[in-house]
Amino acid sequence: MAEWTNWSGKLSAEPRRVVQVGTVDAIRSELLAARDGGWSVRTAGTAHSHYPLLPTDGVILDTRPLSGLVSVDKDAMTATFRAGTKIHACGRPLLEHGLGLLNQGDIDQQSVGGAIATGTHGTGIHLGSFSSAVTELSVLLVDGSVVTCGPDFETDLFEAARLSLGAVGVILEVTLQVREAYRLEEQRWLEPFESVMERIEELTTATRHFEYFWYPGQDRAICKSIDITEKPSQYPLGDEGQRLAWGFEVLPNQRLDPHTEMEYSIPTEHGPSCVADIKHLLSSSYPDVVWPIEYRTVAADDVWLSPARGRATVTVSIHEDVQRDETAYYRAAESVFRSYEGRPHWGKVHYLSTEDLAGDYDRWQDWWHVRDGVDPTGVLLNDALRELRAL
Ligand SMILES: Cc1cc2nc3c(=O)[nH]c(=O)nc-3n(C[C@H](O)[C@H](O)[C@H](O)COP(=O)(O)OP(=O)(O)OC[C@H]3O[C@@H](n4cnc5c(N)ncnc54)[C@H](O)[C@@H]3O)c2cc1C
Incomplete structure (x- = not known):
């Protein structure tokens, strides 16, 4: 063992x-x-x-x-x-x-x-x-x-x-x-949350990569834009938010504090309302949560089980300290995400059933059919996946 x-x-x-x-x-x-x-x-x-x-x-x-x-x-x-x-x-x-x-x-x-x-x-x-x-x-x-x-x-x-x-x-x-x-240059700034949400379309279209973090209780969001540049790399690299170097040197960050995370993919047009509801949930019911909301975008694709399948996507992530019980907060947030047609990140916390997922994915049954065809006795399944097995 x-x-x-x-x-x-x-x-x-x-x-x-x-x-x-x-x-x-x-x-x-x-x-x-x-x-x-x-x-x-x-x-x-x-x-x-x-x-x-x-x-x-x-x-x-x-x-x-x-x-x-x-x-x-x-x-x-x-x-x-x-x-x-x-x-x-x-x-x-x-x-x-x-x-x-x-x-x-x-x-x-x-x-x-x-x-x-x-x-x-x-x-x-x-x-x-x-x-x-x-x-x-x-x-x-x-x-x-x-x-x-x-x-x-x-x-x-x-x-x-x-x-x-x-x-x-x-x-x-x-x-x-x-x-x-390609080389990338990043910029980081603080901006009032309301302004970020008013300008979200402008911000997400202005550069190759845009994201923001918003921490509970703060008026301003931490915004980050990253775009392709022809300028030469600058070493030593600056802190996150100030780097100018090859793409693989600029895109990754250090995330050292152990946490759990729930992330939902929402149709782009619902992103701002969904975040407003999560923000309200935090202030009204979970004022002791100090971990941020992260807002990113993903292009639509045609992968059978992709959360971005068939729709331009905003991903909204919530986090909690690993020592704390995240269940009540995440379950409440999941109801909000689901009310905006949210699909869960497969590697992050969710509480969905196979019935829920069958409603989210038109190829859910097909995926299981192919999977079961190459592994009929379920060697590659564990308890969590058996729970999700299509009916
Ligand atoms: C700090 C942190 C930051 C993160 N940032 C992001 C982010 O920016 N964007 C994002 O989308 N997600 C993010 N994630 C989630 C993470 O990217 C996913 O959970 C990813 O699957 C983890 O990759 P892994 O190699 O650790 O896979 P594991 O967690 O080890 O495995 C994940 C799945 O991959 C399968 N798998 C792995 N290798 C193989 C293989 N060779 N053949 C078949 N199946 C395989 C496993 O069986 C399992 O089902 C983050 C997670 C953490 C903890």
């Missing part, structure tokens, strides 16, 4: 083993042993998810050794990474080829495999999630076969696997759309 916890320490498990795997043979032997032995296998990136996607009493595969850039294709503008590669390990090798990721999130500690499995995203109205940037996948299925899939071959497997919740197979390699390398 091993001990396992996620990044925040809030989730824990006692799997029979946690195994570091870096080769197809090692992963295949774990899958076949689990299938024959009747235990489950969950594949971990860096355990940064707040939703219990990984806890199991079976085996947790730690994919950190499954790492590195495999190849680039400059004609197609794609790059293939082993799935355990951390996002911070993508930037420099891509730059050596004159390339860069299309976008990345708030931190760069996650794995590429984990980022695509939950629809991880950054901010920018024209920029989609990691899942939407996938152009090809190599997947090791529970029967031991390795299948390559893409938008024009093994299409259903591709659709299910590019946002898979870790339940379709073990992703070995991920091919991502990339672009020519």
Whole structure:
């Protein structure tokens, strides 16, 4: 029996083993042993998810050794990474080829495999999630076969696997759309919250990336805009909000205080009203919460289980100290998010049922159909995913 916890320490498990795997043979032997032995296998990136996607009493595969850039294709503008590669390990090798990721999130500690499995995203109205940037996948299925899939071959497997919740197979390699390398310049300022919301369309369209944080009790929001620049990098890098350097040097931040997080994707037009309601919820019912609301944007995509599927999206995140019980606040906030057609981030806290999700996703049943087809006995499911299984 091993001990396992996620990044925040809030989730824990006692799997029979946690195994570091870096080769197809090692992963295949774990899958076949689990299938024959009747235990489950969950594949971990860096355990940064707040939703219990990984806890199991079976085996947790730690994919950190499954790492590195495999190849680039400059004609197609794609790059293939082993799935355990951390996002911070993508930037420099891509730059050596004159390339860069299309976008990345708030931190760069996650794995590429984990980022695509939950629809991880950054901010920018024209920029989609990691899942939407996938152009090809190599997947090791529970029967031991390795299948390559893409938008024009093994299409259903591709659709299910590019946002898979870790339940379709073990992703070995991920091919991502990339672009020519670019430098970014960021700016940070304080602005009255009401003014930010009045100007939100202007702010989100003026630069490549815009986001803001608003802390309970404050009149002003902390705004951040980041845009492409031809200016040379400035080293040493300034603090967050003042950096001018390569994209992968400017986009990530340090988020060291352990917390939990709930995030909902809302149709863009509802973003301002939704935030106003969450703000009111905080002041009226949860005045002791000190953690912020974060507001970002994501482009619409067509990924089966993407929270941004079919609609231009605003993501609204709420946070709470990991030592505090977030349940009442998050449940109340979830009702607000749901009243604005919110869809949950797959890697963050939510309390939805399969009935709720079937209403959110037109391909929910199809996703389960493909998943169950390649893993009929549920080797890749844990308790949380079994709860979500389509009826
Ligand atoms: C401090 C912090 C900041 C964050 N910032 C952002 C942000 O800016 N934007 C955002 O969208 N999210 C953000 N997140 C959420 C985070 O990006 C997601 O939870 C992401 O899935 C974590 O990646 P991971 O490598 O840690 O995956 P894990 O948490 O280890 O796993 C997540 C899922 O990926 C699956 N998985 C991992 N590797 C594989 C593989 N090789 N094959 C098959 N399945 C696999 C797992 O089985 C699991 O279902 C943040 C989380 C934290 C804690």
